[in-house]
Amino acid sequence: MxxxxxxxxxxxxxxxxxxxxxxxxxxxxxxxxxTPSEFMDAIRAFDEETIAYSVSNGDPKLIKAISEYYKRFDMHYAEDEILITNGGSEALIFAAIATCNAGDEILVPEPFYTNYNGFTIAVDVKIKPITTKAEDGFHLPSKEEILACITPKTKAIMISNPGNPTGVVYSRQELEILAEVAIEKDLFIISDEVYREFTYDGLTCTSFGNIDGVEDRVMIVDSVSKRYSACGARIGSICTKNKELITNLIKLCQSRLCVPTLEQVGATALYGVSQxxxxxxxxxxxxxxxxxxxxxxxxxxxxxxxxxxxxxxxxxxxxxxxxxxxxxxxxxxxxxxxxxxxxxxxxxxxxxxxxxxxxxxxxxxxxxxxxxxxxxxxxxxxxxxxxxx
Ligand SMILES: Cc1ncc(COP(=O)(O)O)c(C=O)c1O
The missing domain is CATH 3.90.1150.10 (Aspartate Aminotransferase, domain 1)
Known part of the structure; x- marks a missing residue:
């Protein structure tokens, strides 16, 4: 590692x-x-006498707040389709564990967020790169080139949109090509959208939550780290409409007990901060x-x-x-x-x-x-x- x-x-x-x-x-x-002052205000107002474990799936108030937030983007995730994680990082680790066996592969456009290496290697999953180039603005290559990266071991596509480290914002057309590939090759899509709001020059980020036909194979990863400048809060989330995946992701949530109670209180307030x-x-x-x-x-x-x-x-x-x-x-x-x-x-x-x-x-x-x-x-x-x- x-x-x-x-x-x-x-x-x-x-x-x-x-x-x-x-x-x-x-x-x-x-x-x-x-960080918006709402975060600390909410924590100061917390008046329980014990910092108890919270629910493994996540504080229901935070889950509700995230479900509401998604509606701004015409994304409709019910409260039992969302789980709270220790940052987007844990969501990505859980997604790799839930979709792959040891020795399987995840397809990732490179260059990619370098910790994807750590998340996957720790569970014996290999990253197969789809190389993208500066001269193409780090946009994806053709469908044929993407298909050529797939082997019988490939189980998922993991993608950061907007991209770290490239700053690329993928077009709807690019996402639709990836969706076609996922359907043809029966792959999951792990869509890391922690930078969703960070788009410039009038561009907007298309979410995999807005692409038709892949609802049962998509997981959306989110985080308050960048969105609300709250990296140390360590609050992220993962959501999917695939019931079997949710069931298995919940087992992982249960095995690590819960996400910090106070930070979830603060994060709930953050999701209420105005646009x-x-x-x-x-x-x-x-x-x-x-x-x-x-x-x-x-x-x-x-x-x-x-x-x-x-x-x-x-x-x-x-x-x-x-x-x-x-x-x-x-x-x-x-x-x-x-x-x-x-x-x-x-x-x-x-x-x-x-x-x-x-x-x-x-x-x-x-x-x-x-x-x-x-x-x-x-x-x-x-x-x-x-x-x-
Ligand atoms: C693309 C991407 N995904 C996930 C993360 C992890 O974020 P978190 O702080 O929510 O664990 C980062 C952090 O830099 C990132 O750049």
């Missing part, structure tokens, strides 16, 4: 900080935006996206596509090795005692050799810090190449 490429350089960042350097974090999708909050956050992130893309476009030799969703971008750098570079930025580089931390992208690919000179940037910092961090990246690339001539 790999160490997370997002987190494995953290000890070096901590050392740099101990040595007096300021480190700007572009490596992790931890938004700088304040205006999400719209404002969206405007803010589109601004961040523009700052990041414009700055990257001006750095000599950097190649990247303009992302249209989530809050990440993959950038190809004019350097030999992104992991070496990311480490060097923490150990050797500083400008006015400041440096920047990025994630090397190779571990976001399953195909060996891809992404070696690419990084993933999370454009989550507030504007001033983001501008400075990107300036440091530019200075760092130049200094790295000078030092490694």
């Amino acid at each position: 790999q160490a997370s490429p997002v987190r494995k350089l953290v000890p070096f960042a901590q050392q740099a900080q101990k040595n007096g350097k300021t480190v700007y974090h572009l490596n992790i999708g931890q938004p700088d935006i304040k 205006d909050y999400l719209d404002e956050v969206n405007v803010e992130y589109q601004k961040h996206r523009d700052i990041t893309y414009n700055a990257l476009s001006k750095i000599d030799g950097v190649i990247c596509e303009k992302p249209t969703g989530a809050f990440y971008v993959i950038a190809k750098l004019p350097i030999d090795n992104a992991e070496k570079f990311a480490l060097w930025m923490l150990t050797d580089f500083a400008d006015k005692d400041e440096t920047v931390m990025v994630s090397p992208a190779a571990d976001f690919y399953a195909t060996k050799g891809l992404g070696v000179d690419e990084i993933r940037i999370a454009y989550i910092l507030e504007e001033k810090s983001l501008v400075r961090a990107l300036e440091l990246l530019d200075l760092g690339i130049k200094a790295y190449n000078k030092a490694h001539k």
Whole structure:
């Protein structure tokens, strides 16, 4: 099992900080935006004397709130079709366990959210990549190319839409092709939609919950982490209309007893926060996206596509090795005692050799810090190449 490429350089960042350097974090999708005050208000108002286990399926009030939230998107999940999980992460692990036996395969467009590796390898499931490319805006290849990735061991398709780390927003047509493939090859679809609201340039995210004909094979994964800037709450959910899947997912929920009681109280309040909050956050992130893309476009030799969703971008750098570079930025580089931390992208690919000179940037910092961090990246690339001539 790999160490997370997002987190494995953290000890070096901590050392740099101990040595007096300021480190700007572009490596992790931890938004700088304040969690809506409704979260803490609800927790403060909690007046039970005991923090008891909650129901394994999840607090009924939270489940109801999520069922209501989905109606905004014309998605209709009854309360017995939704389960609460410890973040979207646990939902994805449960989805892999519920759909696969040891040795089975899940199809995933690469580059993909790197923790999909950890979620699957821990239960002896293999990721089969569908390679997507920057020059195609990381959109999916043809149906024939997707079909060619399928083997008798393939049990499911796992997809993040909008995509981390690519920022791609898949079109309805692309989802319909995946749905056709799933029907023809009898596959489940695990649709990770934790960035549903993060779409730019007037685009909207089509959910697999809105695609006809696959209702019994789709699982929708969600989370409050990014939507409400509440990563530490660890509240996610999974829903499906497939009764057998729900029955089996419930067994997994029961085996881990429950999700934290207080955080579910807070999360219920978050799902009641008005759409205006999400719209404002969206405007803010589109601004961040523009700052990041414009700055990257001006750095000599950097190649990247303009992302249209989530809050990440993959950038190809004019350097030999992104992991070496990311480490060097923490150990050797500083400008006015400041440096920047990025994630090397190779571990976001399953195909060996891809992404070696690419990084993933999370454009989550507030504007001033983001501008400075990107300036440091530019200075760092130049200094790295000078030092490694
Ligand atoms: C695509 C994607 N799915 C799931 C997660 C996990 O989110 P959570 O904090 O809800 O476990 C992340 C976190 O970065 C993510 O980027």
